[in-house]
Amino acid sequence: MTTGPGGYDRLDFRDVPIPVPMAGEALVKVLAAGINNTDINTRLGWYSSRVTAGTAEAAGAMPAADGGWNGASPFPFIQGTDCCGRVAAIGPGGDASLLGQRVLVRPCMRPQGFSSLDMKWLGSDFDGAFADYAVVPQAELFPIASQWSDAELATIPCAYGTAENMLHRAGVSAGERVLVTGASGGVGSAAVQLAKRRGAWVAAVTTADKAAALLHLGADHIIDRALGIPADLAGTFAVAVDNVAGPGFGGVLTALARGGCYVTSGAIAGPVVALDMRDLYLQDLTLIGCTAWDAPVFPNLIGYIERNEIRPLVAGTFPLQEIAEAQRAFLEKRHVGNFVLIPPGAA
Structure with missing residues (x-):
């Protein structure tokens, strides 16, 4: 449980009652839970406009109580945005066919429907997957037929959903040139x-020591982050997928061709950037911010997994009670892919 905004001392491993699903809900036994930037950002209160540093730098700053996705986070509560689990119980009048099925939970929920941008996030707006059990709306359960392990499946929901949503919004299609920053991270990979x-x-923009891993993953070209985007690639990309921002924002924007699209759902190197408006309007660029997922995004991912069209990247697993150590390792950014927590009851 996260007891309030702040440091690792706010992560309290404790016994709590097993929640009871109400009508329209299901109780999911958590088998594995991935770690994402949003888990750390929410604990730090990073989403507050008063925070101007990147995620790692903000770890030592004064926590912001209004720094959740939708303002103030509901502390104390159980975080955990990524959930691979098995349906243990359903609420009154629910779908009994779900019982016993292994599922992924769609973490970005649209309670007013997809015509509204109103959203609720698992593990940010209400109790999530850093526990043995979680209660979620039945409509957000997606049974999965796959040979992947629980830990592998737990790398998917937030990172891959966020990435798929950005590519969907930007309309990425065959033959287009796409630039991906932070390519070794969960969303980037x-x-x-x-x-x-x-x-x-x-x-793919990454560090030299991770270049081979990204080429193995399918990247066509590697850009060394330390050197920046080379001059011969300026103005050549149709789409830039940038969750890094910070000081490198301007260089990413000038990498786009005329009529290109910049799409983002994060800013791990810093949320406040310098924008030369001439780069925007003289090049007829489009800037897209993405938080709420569109309707096709998560069903698409389930299909990709079941057809083995993508693969998971498990950087390592930790017991749930070692969450602080896992988040420290996450912030060191020496890994490729995602770290995963395993609850005691799933070990």
């Missing part, structure tokens, strides 16, 4: 795979 699945030519 997902974006590389998913853009390649659409037939795009992908350039």
Whole structure:
């Protein structure tokens, strides 16, 4: 349980009652839960406009109580946005066929329907998957027929859903040139795979020590983050998928061709950037911010998994009670892919 905004001392491993599903809900036994930037950002209160540093730098800053997705987070509560689990019980009048099925939970929920941008996030707006059990709406359960392990499936929901949503919104199609920053992270490595699945030519921005892993993942070209985007690639990309932002924002924007699209759902290097308006309007660029997922996104992912069109990247697993150590490792950014927590009851 996260007791309030702040540091690792706010992560409290404790016994709590097993929740009871109400009508329209299901009780899911958590088998594995992935770690994402949003879990750390929510604990830090990073989404507050008063926070201007990147995620890692913000870890030592004054926590912001209004720093959740939708304002103030409901502390104390159980975090955990990624959930692979098995349906243990259903609420009154629910679908009994779900009982016993292994499922992924769609973490971005649209309670007013997809015509509204109103949303609720598992593990950010209400109790999530860093527990033995979680209660979720039955409509957000997606049974999965796959040979992947629980830990592998737990890398998918938030990172791959976020990446697929950005590519969907940007309309990435075969033959287009796509630039992906932060390509070794959860969202970045997902974006590389998913853009390649659409037939795009992908350039991945990463560190030199991770270049081989990204090429193995399918990237067509590697850009060394330390050197920046080379001059010969400026103005050549149809789409830039950038969850890094920070000081490199301007260089990413000038990498786009005329009429290109910049799409983002994060800013791990810093949310406040310098924008030269001439780069925007003289090049007829489109900027797209993505948080609420569109309707096809999660069903698409389930299909990709079941047809083995993508693959998971498990950087490592930790017991749930070692969540602080796992988040420290996550922030070191030495890994490729995602870390996963295993609850005691699933070990």
